[in-house]
Amino acid sequence: MQGLRDGKTLPVLIVLLALVVIWYLGAVWLNTPWQLDTYQRKSVSDWTATQFVTDTLNQNRPVLPAPHQVAAEMWKTIVETAPNSKRSLLYHAWITLSSTLLGFVMGTGLGIGLAVAILNNKAIDRSLMPWIIASQTIPILAIAPMIIVVLNAVGLSGLIPKALISTYLSFFPVVVGMVKGLRSPEAMQLDLMHTYNASTAQTFFKLRWPSALPYLFASMKVAVAIALVGAIVGELPTGAVAGLGARLLSGSYYGQTVQIWSALFTASAVAAGLVLLVGLAERLTLRRMGART
Amino acid sequence: MKQTTVPAIAAEKLGLTFATNDGPVAALSDVDLTISPGEFVSFIGPSGCGKTTLLRVIADLERPTAGTIAVNGMSPEAARRKRAYGYVFQAPALFPWRTVARNVALPLEIESMGRAEIAARVKRTLDMVELGGFEQKFPWQLSGGMQQRVSIARALAFDAQLLLMDEPFGALDEIVRDRLNAQLLDLWRQTQMTIAFVTHSIPEAVYLSTKIIVMSPRPGRVTDVIESTLPLERPLDIRETPEFLKIAHRVREGLRAGHSYEV
Numbered sequence: 103m104q105g106l107r108d109g110k111t112l113p114v115l116i117v118l119l120a121l122v123v124i125w126y127l128g129a130v131w132l133n134t135p136w137q138l139d140t141y142q143r144k145s146v147s148d149w150t151a152t153q154f155v156t157d158t159l160n161q162n163r164p165v166l167p168a169p170h171q172v173a174a175e176m177w178k179t180i181v182e183t184a185p186n187s188k189r190s191l192l193y194h195a196w197i198t199l200s201s202t203l204l205g206f207v208m209g210t211g212l213g214i215g216l217a218v219a220i221l222n223n224k225a226i227d228r229s230l231m232p233w234i235i236a237s238q239t240i241p242i243l244a245i246a247p248m249i250i251v252v253l254n255a256v257g258l259s260g261l262i263p264k265a266l267i268s269t270y271l272s273f274f275p276v277v278v279g280m281v282k283g284l285r286s287p288e289a290m291q292l293d294l295m296h297t298y299n300a301s302t303a304q305t306f307f308k309l310r311w312p313s314a315l316p317y318l319f320a321s322m323k324v325a326v327a328i329a330l331v332g333a334i335v336g337e338l339p340t341g342a343v344a345g346l347g348a349r350l351l352s353g354s355y356y357g358q359t360v361q362i363w364s365a366l367f368t369a370s371a372v373a374a375g376l377v378l379l380v381g382l383a384e385r386l387t388l389r390r391m392g393a394r395t
Numbered sequence: 396m397k398q399t400t401v402p403a404i405a406a407e408k409l410g411l412t413f414a415t416n417d418g419p420v421a422a423l424s425d426v427d428l429t430i431s432p433g434e435f436v437s438f439i440g441p442s443g444c445g446k447t448t449l450l451r452v453i454a455d456l457e458r459p460t461a462g463t464i465a466v467n468g469m470s471p472e473a474a475r476r477k478r479a480y481g482y483v484f485q486a487p488a489l490f491p492w493r494t495v496a497r498n499v500a501l502p503l504e505i506e507s508m509g510r511a512e513i514a515a516r517v518k519r520t521l522d523m524v525e526l527g528g529f530e531q532k533f534p535w536q537l538s539g540g541m542q543q544r545v546s547i548a549r550a551l552a553f554d555a556q557l558l559l560m561d562e563p564f565g566a567l568d569e570i571v572r573d574r575l576n577a578q579l580l581d582l583w584r585q586t587q588m589t590i591a592f593v594t595h596s597i598p599e600a601v602y603l604s605t606k607i608i609v610m611s612p613r614p615g616r617v618t619d620v621i622e623s624t625l626p627l628e629r630p631l632d633i634r635e636t637p638e639f640l641k642i643a644h645r646v647r648e649g650l651r652a653g654h655s656y657e658v
Contacts, residue, residue: 291488294488298478298506299476304505392535393492
């Protein structure tokens with residue numbers, strides 16, 4: 103008990119508990135109209151409060167599903183279904199994850215490449231940066247179907263178009279972070295390299311690149327999360343074939359709110375896992391570079 | 396004919412004017428200067444007198460706009476390309492992701508020196524600044540004084556005959572500074588290199604130097620050149636001798652004269 107109070111566990115548990123309570127209250131509140139309707143249609147009039155609450159929390163197509171309904175659905179579609187079945191959330195999560203990862207890797211590469219170009223060339227800095235910023239002001243929902251359609255017309259479908267949408271979103275934080283990071287060495291450190299008559303490449307690899315790594319990891323955490331968003335958005339216009347986006351879409355077609363919420367939770371779990379992995383890579387790299395503890 | 400040696404640094408009518416938004420600013424004007432090999436020369440003056448700028452011109456970090464300057468008989472750029480000097484900045488400017496040994500190895504890596512040679516030199520120079528045994532520490536694990544000693548080792552690692560130091564001990568407390576001053580004198584005697592040292596501390600300048608160059612601001616110029624009469628062997632308590640105080644007094648007078656506008 104002592105350890106629980108002194109540590110961070112208790113506050114976290116309290117917040118979690120509060121969220122679950124609020125969720126249950128919200129579920130009861132939002133599902134009440136439908137439940138009253140149902141009772142009226144079936145001419146049930148002798149319902150008790152307990153029965154009413156139980157019924158609002160166990161509807162087939164609730165406005166807001168209760169946590170235990172989402173948990174049961176996730177258990178059924180993740181654990182009890184074979185991962186290669188089209189009914190398995192793992193199957194859909196993998197479809198989305200694969201295009202997320204491909205898009206994230208391409209986006210990070212593109213972002214680093216653009217940052218290096220911007221660093222070394224003032225003309226590129228002036229001419230390209232406005233376009234890079236403009237690219238992010240276009241709503242991804244508007245441009246994603248066009249990317250899918252155009253690429254379909256040239257014979258590309260499936261993984262690549264979705265990954266390209268992820269790339270489109272994820273290169274941006276990497277460019278911004280890496281330009282800042284590559285310019286982060288102090289004037290004194292740059293002067294020092296100058297006194298050693300170091301070449302541009304030596305200055306880059308021995309000073310600018312290591313200085314930029316903390317910025318790169320911070321950018322990659324943002325990039326990997328929005329790469330997932332990009333992949334899901336990319337799945338919406340494909341006619342709901344497969345992937346978490348497809349689950350969201352088909353769920354909303356058929357009013358399967360429990361399915362929508364399960365897909366949402368899976369998506370956020372995947373995002374959290376990805377950010378955690380980038381964080382782990384960050385800790386390992388920075389520790390090797392002598393960062394404190 | 397007399398045997399002539401090439402001066403370590405020779406400047407004639409040297410001037411540097413920065414263009415700023417408020418019009419041109421003369422950072423240096425009409426500086427004449429000769430430093431012979433093996434001298435320990437201090438530049439002293441209030442801030443804005445151009446002493447750091449002068450050091451940066453010698454190091455080819457700034458280009459003069461008037462006059463001539465030669466380092467070892469070459470242009471500063473040629474001297475820099477030949478790695479003729481080591482530069483110690485106001486702050487240690489160590490790379491935090493490199494260990495002490497790898498920080499000292501940095502200029503040697505840039506020269507593409509072989510591994511065994513780098514290891515030998517790193518060990519030798521770290522021993523010179525009394526930091527043997529700290530090779531695998533990271534900069535943040537060392538005190539400020541130790542960090543600055545690492546940066547001195549780094550400047551010594553490639554055997555340049557000229558050491559340029561820009562207020563290297565300015566950020567350190569007086570006790571540490573005294574010790575490092577004594578160490579630096581030892582180092583200078585051991586290596587017989589030429590040292591150009593920028594400072595704003597009168598005792599430091601007098602204690603270290605064979606020659607003190609007093610500068611004054613607006614425009615930055617040399618107002619006095621004092622040849623030290625102190626012996627080469629200098630224990631710390633030499634600073635209480637009348638000889639020492641006499642030189643310190645002359646430096647102070649020079650600084651004061653620089654501030655009046657009749658000069």
